[in-house]
Amino acid sequence: MTAKEVEFDKHPKNSEYYISLDIGTTSVKVILFDNFGKMASISTHEYSLYTPSEGIVEFEAEKYWKFCLLGIKEVLSKSGISKKDVKSIGVCSQGETLICLDKRGKVLCNAIVWMDSRSKKEAHEITKALGSGAITGQLGCEPAWPITKILWLKKNAPELYAKVDKFILVEDYIIFMLADRFVGEYSLYASSFMLDIYKKDWWDDILNYVGISRDRLVILKESGRVVGHLKSDVCDETGLTAKTVVVTGAMDQTSGAIGSGGISSDIITETTGAALAIFATIDKKPSIKRCSIPIQCHAIADKYLLINWCPTGGMAFKWFRDTFFEYEQQLANEQRKDCYDVMVQSAEHIPAGCQGLMFLPYLAGGAMIDTGYNSAGVFYGIGLHHRRGHFVRAIMESLAYILRENVEMMTRLGIHCKEIHSLGGGAKSLLWNQIKADITGKPIVTMRCSESAALGTAILQSVAVGSYGDIEEACRNMIHKEAVIEPNEEATKLYESAFSSFLSLKSKIMQK
Incomplete structure (x- = not known):
């Protein structure tokens, strides 16, 4: 585990601030941004995944929150800003990683990380039963998708499965810990194989096939929407005020597209992180029948993303x-x-x-x-x-x-x-x-800001709290190119x- 501090330019006295929690596959980054896109402080905590055997990739879900909470306190301490100037907190996270909670909101088992491939058999079964799932925007059911892991748990760990009250993803878990709300957003669930990306609603056919009810899932919203205020215990531990709101973020790659200015169809964005991800914004509702690349919901309402990747x-x-x-x-x-x-x-x-x-x-x-x-x-x-x-x-x-x-x-x-x-x-x-x-x-x-996913989440927050009128205005003021x-x-x-x-x-x- 490592933590580091970075020095940044001074900030105007009239700055407003947003905290972005960027929860990746192998690290949690907590970054404090101002409304001009400058980083006031950053904290990074790295970790290793649990890989006991071939195809099994897990992580202790509680540590996602532990590192977020620790990072929030670190960036506030390092920055020296007034905590009342922090308007919001938002989350961008890895996609597909599954977390199981009981009725008390407690974690039941390790998070099953997106690259875990134990559910190959279940993925094949779902594809055979329901086809490629065109309305999900995907070109077939893969073991990365959370629905396959839910079915695997039902078949292979029935006692654990019966105790699960909520099947959620990483961003949902952190929002729950911040605001005590079970809320998710479309960009994260676009690769779950559970979402109808055209209706922006749960796909009932897959839920019925696996046998899970909607009340075991989160309530879905658009990205960049206010969920609620910080819980009192989070305020007590961090020193943030109860006026600080929690805002829905986006899947990290989608948020990165916003944070790099990739919000129009003439720009392709690529991320070379743990995985290689390649994506492009499209303005019109796409047709999966003529598309050779998976389609996902954008963090910008009424837009979509073409996205492809290489896991390693x-x-x-x-x-x-x-x-x-x-x-x-x-x-x-x-x-x-x-x-x-x-x-x-x-x-x-x-x-x-x-x-x-x-x-x-x-x-x-x-x-x-x-x-x-x-x-x-x-x-x-x-x-x-x-x-x-x-x-x-x-x-x-x-x-x-x-x-x-x-x-x-x-x-x-x-x-x-x-x-x-x-x-x-x-x-x-x-x-x-x-x-x-x-x-x-x-x-x-x-980009001048190397943390584009976190910046994208800050941009979403800036619009949600009214600092800017729309995404385009926020991008013009908060994104700065480094080199061509x-x-x-x-x-x-x-x-x-x-x-x-x-x-x-x-x-x-x-x-x-």
Whole structure:
């Protein structure tokens, strides 16, 4: 577990403040923003997932709240602002992770994390019984979706299942702990396989099939809506006033789209974090019949997102660090440096295309529409001339190839991308940004605020409490670009054949 403090510019005396709780797969970040999009303070707490056997991925759900509460107190202490100036708290979180509560609101078991694949059999059963579930916006039922895990619990842990009063997701849990309300929002449940994204209501067919009633689920609202005021015990522990309101946020990737300014259809946003996520905003109600990419509800009312992902995108980079840079990581920790910088340096002088070395980043199976959960990671084309730097760059290039593949798919669906907004830890690497620009042939735009998901949640809060009239106005005032990385034409031409080779390798491997 680590916590860090970051120094920021001074804030005008008339600033209003919003606290964003960003609950990711491997960390909780609590960030205090002002109404100009500047961070006043940040607290980060990292944690490890519980993976006792193949396919099982869990986490102690109570710790999500523990780290949120600790982070709130830390950012308030570090910032030195008056607590009465904090207008609201909002949450953005990982999607799909399931939490089970009893009638007293107590956690019954570990949270089943989104990448847990124990419910493969149940996912297949649901698909066979109800089809691909087109009205959910998905192209099939995957074991990541919470409904499959609920069915798994019903079959494999009936005593536990019978005790469950509420099946909720991470954002819902934190809202409950803050405001004592069981409220969720559409963007988070768009990947649950329980939501009719067109009616914005629960899909009764799946609820009836699994055998769960609506009263075991949350009440659904739009993102950026006031839920209620902070509970008195939270006020007592944090020092915040009872006037501080709790606001519905969004699924982290959706919130990141807002926080990076990706609110129009000519911008594609990608996040290279633990997972690689690629998404684009669409203004019209989509037709799943002609769409080759999953559709989700946007955090902006009446808009939708095309979103695709690779579960172990950035996590593949972390796996390589932990496995092949152990000494460098230990040394970096002692010197208070970042081992990722050492890895990137090893790849800087490797030529584009890695001299024939390629990588498929499916270390925990795939979730892209044309792969699947039985996919595997592969290094291909290894020769005696390859060094560690080649492998590092091959990982970086593989995610850029997947990004280009999705940009081309979205283009065929009528999304005419003028630039790609890059988020997540991967966006901090100039080399990686250049690789993405060269392979896609599109400008890569990074943001001054590296915490775009949390900023997106702050933007939603700013509109909810009346600081701004709408999302567009809030974005104009709170989002600031950092850099634009243009593609290198020579490198783009060189990558054409490498990209074709990557697609060919992927196709052959996936057929096995």
